[in-house]
Amino acid sequence: MLHKALRSFGLVLLLITTLAAGAVSGARAQTTEAPNVADTLLVQLDQIEATLNRDGLSEDTFSELRSSLSDIEAKATAQKSQVQPLLQEAKARLEALKPAETKEGEEAATEADSLKTRREELQEQVTQIDAQLKLISSSLVRAEQLNNRITLARQDRFTRQLFERSGTILNPALWLNGLSGSVTTWQAVTTLFSDWGRYLITRAADHIWQVIGVILIVAVVIVGPLRFLLFSGLRRLSNLEDPTALQRSLYACWAVFVYTIVPVLIFLAVILILDNADLMPRRVEALMSELGSVVFTLSLSYGLIRVLLAPSRPTYRLLNISDSDANKLYGIALTLLAIYGFEITLDETDQTLLTPLETTILLSGIASILTAILIWTGQRVMINTTPQHETPVDESLTLPSGFNLPGFLRLLQPFIWIACLVIGLAPILGFVSLGSFLAMQLGRTFIILGLLGIFSALIDNFLNEELETGNTAAQKISRAMGITPKTVNQFSVLFNGLMRILLYVGAALLIFTPWGVESTGFFSSLEKAIFNIQIGDLSISPINIVGALAVFIVTLVLVKSIQRWMEQRLMPATDLDTGLKNSIQTSIGYVGFILAAMLAFSYMGVNLSNIALVAGALSVGIGFGLQSIVNNFVSGLILLVERPIKTGDWVVVGNDQGYVSKISVRATKIETFDRATVIVPNSDLISNRVMNWMHNGSMGRIIVPVGVSYDSDPEQVRDILMRVASQSDQVSSYPSPSVYFMEFGASSLDFELRCFIHDINSSLSAKSDLRFAIFKALKEANIEIPFPQQDVYIRSMAAPNKPIPPELPPETPPTQQTEQTSPKSDGHQNAEYELNDGNDNDSGEGDGDAAATA
Template structure:
């Protein structure tokens, strides 16, 4: 009866929750389950269609890439759908833990509402587990199809390179006539298109050309305005620095090439925007523009490196005549490769015979191989006596081997492999050379004092208050920025040349931009780069504000120079801290995950050397061994507190009463020191509790363990433990032992657990006793009494037992009798 009365409030709460909240909760999860089930069904249907497309488009690399991108998008949707289940599952598991395990046989029966609630939650959890299993199965299937696509693309690429053609058929006399016919077809089609456009759409053509020209000129003149000294060399400078030559080579290649690229791309875009491109002209025009850009880029790069007419600006130490020949050979190599690419697009568009494609590629690749060997045969260097000398042996053999491999592969009929080698020799070689110049430029800028003597630094000194140190640091940032830009532009271009597609790069960029989870810390590469950029901007803004405040505000007052310097330094520290915090927030990193790192970075080292050798040596030992650091909670003798500062003479400890205690380092070395947060902040906390005699100790143990496990700051591993400590004078003693990831939070956890214990014991009717003493005083004189002697006026034993029975349950009273004489 007593058990039923105690459980009545709990039953009323459960009935209210089940009657009022359960219908709404049941309706919500049901709709959610149905929505997620339909979503997964739709994704599975799309995956079925994609799988059929893979089988149908096994020979088309572009279609396979498109299917792969779509599948990876579906995989992300499946992953997001699986994440959507977690909050509800966590809620269900928490609710099941609150309800507890079903009553075992022999235990009192639990209320029917509790049983129904547990059954409903278990059914809902099973439904979620089924959907999670379906999502995992679908994710595995998508990944298997993606792997299959990767395997198909590798096989397709391998077959393209290893396929052998009949070269004899391509060398027949009819091939020349077929080539003339195809060129005539191209001429007729292009001339017909131009005639139609000029006759009927002239205004649109002129407007498209004008807009493209304006875009190109804006880039060209803007680049010359900003980097004029880097694009055109200074004729009065007879001995330019290595940084000046590198900068000239880099910017004189990139700015004009980008201008031509913008003009061609804008022309194509505006022609398509004004509906001037036909479906048979657009591929030809795009291929032609690509070839023009390739040839021009190779020309500008070779001209910037070799500088045939400006020996003092030349990057390579070659002779002027050899530089002219190398420039001509490099341009002709690019023209041959571009011609082969353009004609291949023409043949593909017109559906020409295979023999014509083989013949054109054979001639073009053989010419490229011969040109590469000709470059290796040039004698561009000077020996000690000033006579022409060939390239270094390894580089010359590399060029000969590459050219011979292209020619041999083409003559044996491996046209695909020969074309691949020739294109990589020209296009990839040009990209790698440009990247190498970029890396050299960045390295030259980051060298000490180099950036401070540059043209850009001189302008910054004119308009800002940067000193030489700030300019040198800015040079480091500029070098890092150049390296980053070179990698971000050059690597994708090389990957595109090696058979990858834009869709592949897009998929990789999505993966890189996605969040990476490492334990409880989640971050993304893009977020980290953004945070670094924000921190750099905040750093330079802080330096500018320091200079402005010191030079414009405090300089006008009669403030002491020491105070001014303190204010300037303090503002600098505050600005850097703010910039770091904003950068970390922009990077998407939770500041709570950086507590240990922040504690290590806040380590203070004092340099006030004193004459006490022992303290000095002890301070060096402490700094070297680091038995504790700033921010650690230590116990040294009678002092307990947080380490605030470690210097070479003494260590400052702040107690929890905010008292600063300065301990000599020799005491910390020679005496035992307890460190609660030495390697981490993990620690164990104990909470003693006593209950009255007669309480259900197993139920008490169960309640205490449940309270310990339910606290969010208590670790699950090592798991909490409740110890039945012993039988006390007034209580049955228990002890809660829990582990915290941050032992400094133990006071908050102790408060929470103690409040929970009081509430739980009141709900269960369990009493927490306190020591009691009953003293009976009788009238008369006191006298000593033998142990065997019984006083005449002493109450009978049965009356004493009856009096003890009147003591409230759960309290044990210790009685002391004083008998009169």
């Protein structure tokens, strides 16, 4: 038994030793691989730098160098991510082997020689790995510097070519040489095609029927049916009587696709047939390959013009302009398209046809001047256009949705003036390349903006019509995913914004690429910004931040699930009191929050000991006078986490009340009903009493007191009040309204109508509407609403008689009377005041004072 145990222990020990040795050897292997990679990268960087030092580099050379640098940066970044963990592990092992610190006067403890040897080995390993890591970092820095050199060199080359001065088109010699060169170029074109015709006859003489058969098969089997399908779908979309915004957008996209793809497919089919039959000479093949981009650009531009202006289909016109203006712009646009096609054809076929320089300068200058004139005329028509509809039928009639095109053109009018002026004057001043470049880029910009507007309108209309709250598609998605239709609508708005950002970024890259902005450089910078931001020795990765945020949210969701389970299942099964149950659940929430934060920091690779140091430094600052600031800061965090109040709530703080407009780090802003702003420190909201009318929702209760006369029937009054409350749209049916007979008042029977309304913000208007309705209902039922009233009676005593002679019998003295009347049933109160004679006044002055009797 003991023998078996020892044998098992020996096998386990051998396995552990083997694994440890493999790990050490693997680490050493990675360490030895790092120098080779670093040396290779340095050699490649030296070669690229040597190439950059040459003169006369072409655009293709710059692109190849930029691609090589991107590969080097990718390799260096990958190698750096592999070496950094090795360095951290080696440093951690070295830190564990450090000797214990000794105090002054104490002797250092002796340690084994093997421990010293191992520490020296680890120190050497740390030094080697750190050196390789620095070499790799140096390679990354050098690659970035070379990238900047390439960018500057390309910009310098672009500027020199753009502002290179040629002959002005006002020079008669240029016209003579240019016209003669045009004749020569035309003869070269006719000669090329005549030679090609003879070549076709010679090559196809033996198998002419095979070629014709292939062409017929392609035309009948492929091109014909495909063209029929494409245009039949276009006709179905265009024959709708009252198309919706989405149907207009679909028609626009489909029409652009059809008008673009059909000519391109026909051109490609012809080229493929001729190429496979070996019926194209080398020069014709080069010319056709250059004309391919011309066919695509012209087809796409024509489709955009037909869709945006739609001279024959006003219902499907995407621009809100009149028919006459659409026809004018259609003619201008087709003329511009012809000039633009001529310019790009001249530019693409320049090397194949060997066009003379004077001819190119002359034709490009004339085309630039005509382009400037036509663009100026077109923008004037657009600015002064008459809208087809006073109010657009839908938002898809503008580009993009809700976009006022004439107003936008008025905003851009100074820039269009400058562009037309530069394009028109540049050939006259001798800068033909500048004018031609600006004219071609302006046409390219119009094409890109047209596509951007069409796709933006399609996305907007699709999301608005198909995923709108209450729509069938939104309800299906909400049922399938278990979310509310409102949430589906919110996600659709978010998706719309994301797609807009992608479209705008893509359009900007396409527009600015000819100006020296490279998509590769943009995406490289974007990749660095997403995956690695280097600030000194600190490396920040937004991807890691997003992952840490996901870890934090998932952990909080798990904690909330545990709290909900305890609240619904565990706590009801115990005999603990309510206060202790709440304390336990709250404590679990705090512990879960701290745990989620620690896991998130660990995922990002943040050393928690550094956080402890920062917290210690903050504690010292708090002790030296930051108590109030930290108090407000922590109170603000509590407000944001516990949410006793939130933005938009109606709160009462002391003598102030209003809506919470903003909760910041230090204070909370409350906007009163008088539009004044009250700034309350966050600590006051935590430590003092705050009444929140909307803490549990927008529903609230209102009380409407009503008093009726004593002659009224209380049950009838109750029924009237209940009926008025039930007929109000603002009063909630659950909880149901109620009427209470409160007391017998001095002049009335006092009732209270208590009811809940859907939105407490409208409590004042709800009370007012209920009072109007109650007054009308009580008046129709002849029920009186009493009010306190007093009747005052003033009775004077008779005037005093003259002195009576002694011989005469005395007259009967005047009597003093007091009347009291009982109050009426409606609360009418009577009171009498009597005026005593002057004899009752001890001073004997005037008529006496008035005394009131109850």
